[in-house]
Amino acid sequence: MKKTILYLLIGCSLASCAQEKKKMNDNLIPDLYKEVKFKDQKISYRAGIQVGASNFVLLINDVPVAQNFEEAGGTFNTSAPINDMILKSGKQHFKLILYPGFKNNVPLTALSENVLAKITIEGLKYEGEGVKTIVEPFTILEIGENGKAFTEKGKPTAIYEGTFDAKVPYDLTAWSKSKDLRKEDSATLEKEVLAFYQQYINIVKNKDAGALAKLVYKKEKNYAQALFLDQEGTQNQWDSYLELIKDPTLVMEPVEKYKMNFYANGRLVTLERIDYPNIGEPALRSESKEDGRAVVGFYFCQLHKPEGSNTLELIH
Known part of the structure; x- marks a missing residue:
C-alpha cells in the first residue's frame, strides 16, 4: 500500500458561503504571493x-x-x-x-x-x-x-x-505568543482537537472549497512568507488542496490509535499514531485509489490557541 504525505492543514469551521463569497475565497491562497515581502533577501x-x-x-x-x-x-x-x-x-x-x-x-x-x-x-x-x-x-x-x-x-x-x-528577513508571530496548551485540562483539550479533526473530515466530505480557502489562510500566509513563495508556488499550494477535495475515490479514515503530542514548547498540539509501522505519523488520514492501488494519505495538523483566544486554530 502506497503512503502519501500531504502537508494540508485545514481549519475547523463549516460555515457555508454564498457563491460570490466562495469565488472570492478560492482566490485567497493563490493570491498570497502578493503579500510575500523581502523577496530580494530570500x-x-x-x-x-x-x-x-x-x-x-x-x-x-x-x-x-x-x-x-x-x-x-x-x-x-x-x-x-x-x-x-x-x-x-x-x-x-x-x-x-x-x-x-x-x-x-x-x-x-x-x-x-x-x-x-x-x-x-x-x-x-x-x-x-x-x-x-x-x-x-x-x-x-x-x-x-x-x-x-x-x-x-x-x-x-x-x-x-x-x-x-x-538569519531571515522576516519576523513571524505564528505560534510564538500562543497559549501553552500543556497547562489546559488534557481530557477537555483532546475533545477539542478531535472535534476539529471531525470538522475537517466534514469539509472534505462537503467539498467546500470556499470555506477551506478561508480557513487555511493564516497557515498558508505564514508558509508563503517563510518559503518566499512566488505566484506559481502559492497556486501549487491551492492546487494541492483542490486535488484533495475533488478526488472522487478519497475516503477519510477514522481517527484512531493515537496520542496527543505537544510541540513548540506547548504552543502546538496534534494527534499522532502510536501503532507500528505508523508511529509518529498524523492521525488524520485518508485512503484513495491510484492506478488501482490503495493510497494512504496523512495530513499534518498542528493547532494552537492564539493569544487572547480559547479556540483552536490551524497554524502549521
Whole structure:
C-alpha cells in the first residue's frame, strides 16, 4: 500500500458561503504571493540529515522536521526545508532524539553501539531552475565515524541538542505568543482537537472549497512568507488542496490509535499514531485509489490557541 504525505492543514469551521463569497475565497491562497515581502533577501535553510542504526525524530525550535520509525538497520538520509520552523533571525534550537527502532516488526529495547548521526545546515537561494548557496553547509551535530564517540549504547533513548544561528528577513508571530496548551485540562483539550479533526473530515466530505480557502489562510500566509513563495508556488499550494477535495475515490479514515503530542514548547498540539509501522505519523488520514492501488494519505495538523483566544486554530 502506497503512503502519501500531504502537508494540508485545514481549519475547523463549516460555515457555508454564498457563491460570490466562495469565488472570492478560492482566490485567497493563490493570491498570497502578493503579500510575500523581502523577496530580494530570500534564503531557504535546509537540514541535511543522516542517521544510521537507529530510529529518530529531529526537531527545530521544538517542531518536528523529520523522523523515521522503521527497521533499525541501514542509514536514513534526507534533506529537509526548515524555514517554516524559523520564525525570526537569531539562535535556533535543535534536538535529535534517537530510539532503538525495530527488528522483524518487534521493538528493540536498547540502542546499538553502531549508531551514527550527522546534521548539517545550509542556506540556499532558488532562482528559477538554478540554486545559489548563500550559507555554506555547516555541521551542528556529528556522532560516530568522524564525529564524537557514541556513548549511549544500551540505553532506551539518547537526546542531543544545541543551537545554531540563522538569519531571515522576516519576523513571524505564528505560534510564538500562543497559549501553552500543556497547562489546559488534557481530557477537555483532546475533545477539542478531535472535534476539529471531525470538522475537517466534514469539509472534505462537503467539498467546500470556499470555506477551506478561508480557513487555511493564516497557515498558508505564514508558509508563503517563510518559503518566499512566488505566484506559481502559492497556486501549487491551492492546487494541492483542490486535488484533495475533488478526488472522487478519497475516503477519510477514522481517527484512531493515537496520542496527543505537544510541540513548540506547548504552543502546538496534534494527534499522532502510536501503532507500528505508523508511529509518529498524523492521525488524520485518508485512503484513495491510484492506478488501482490503495493510497494512504496523512495530513499534518498542528493547532494552537492564539493569544487572547480559547479556540483552536490551524497554524502549521
